[in-house]
Amino acid sequence: MNYKNFEPKIIAFLCNWCAYAGADMAGTSRLKYPANVVPIKVMCSGRIDPEFVIDAFEKGADGVFIGGCHPGDCHYVNGNIRTRRRVAMMKKLLEQMGINPRRLRLEWISATEGAKFAKVMEEFVNEIREIGPLRRK
């Protein structure tokens, strides 16, 4: 199928201490990344209830991104580890619901990794563009 004119809507949940700071870093370094991403700051990636992800898809997101601290770096000790487990289960759940699990992506981004943030966003938006819009029958 041809999705050339399709602009995906991506919700990005970013943790306050690493991923959001990484996004800031991308900004202050004047790095370019697609405007499809809507960032939402949370205190910890562990705060992201699986319900938020389902709600995002329900309300029109084509992709959901979760950014947290690298394992071992979590400001709250193990919030990111719990997120990793939740994402693993969520992916299976989404697949059963009929949503491509690639629409949910988890990445570890530290405060200094502005370049990684920009690169991952570019990659993710392209991936969602390839998968196409999420529609209901």
Add this chain to the structure above:
Amino acid sequence: MKKKIAMYWGAGCGGCDVSLLGIHEKLLDLLDDIEIVFWPCAFDAKYEDLEKMPDKSIDIAFYNGAIRTAENEEIAKLLRKKAKILVAYGSCAIEGCVIGLANLYDRQDIFNVVYLKNETTKNDEKVLPKEKIDELELPEFLPYLKTLEQVVKVDAFIPGCPPPKPVLEEALEALLQGKTKFGKSVALCDECPRKDTKPDKIEISRFYRWHEKEDDGSCFLAQGIICMGPATLAGCGGECIAANIPCTGCMGPTPKVRNQGAAMLSAIASLLGEIDEEKEEEVLNSIHDMVGTFYKYTAAKLLPKGRVKDES
């Protein structure tokens, strides 16, 4: 004056109708206060009779079962018009229940399995449900299953599959006094018969299915058996746990939670002990059916508009 009561059976197993008899001798006291005007399961009544009743003439209408056919939907709307208080009775009416799992598939998939590919069904002419045969009209099998609340405004909810005796008794008493808010607001763990055996910190290192482990009589989650208790509303008294069966969540979520399955899924992630990433993947992969485990009763609310179309 006696209160006028109606009870309708939508798409469900019929257990809800029977559960009303489950309050035993209290039913006799109840009959002094009520007059049943419409209950297709218990006595002969035609839809015309219901149509002829003046609007708002029924005091309390109980609707059990989900909305699967156009007929269910029509009666739901009719009862809404005729009743002062419309009550979603049981898990099907509130959140779709087990039959709501059908929303993981579309209508054609369901027809294929039920009428065409089923090994015990002989259907050489490939007859599928129709809406019109000659002059006879049949209600449409809707594209996906809906809960009562997705069709009409609902005033009160009696949870459970079917509503257990203590829940039902409390609800009926409240409803007859005109109250629409009743029931508990805590999780099942609060009144669990195995409450005392729950350790301060649960650390699961692998999951077992019911038959894979000999039950030692302690908290199911501590044993590694998934029990929906922490994410499920209390009120039933833990009948299943008392019969050595872990909770599957028929009472639905507590009032503070909207998404029961997500809450439990989230909790499971916190209950795993300190294990490395590889082991973690293995442990989580041992939960095979995510929707069936965490959304057994709420799948229709998880997928409110039917299956998502995603080519992957």
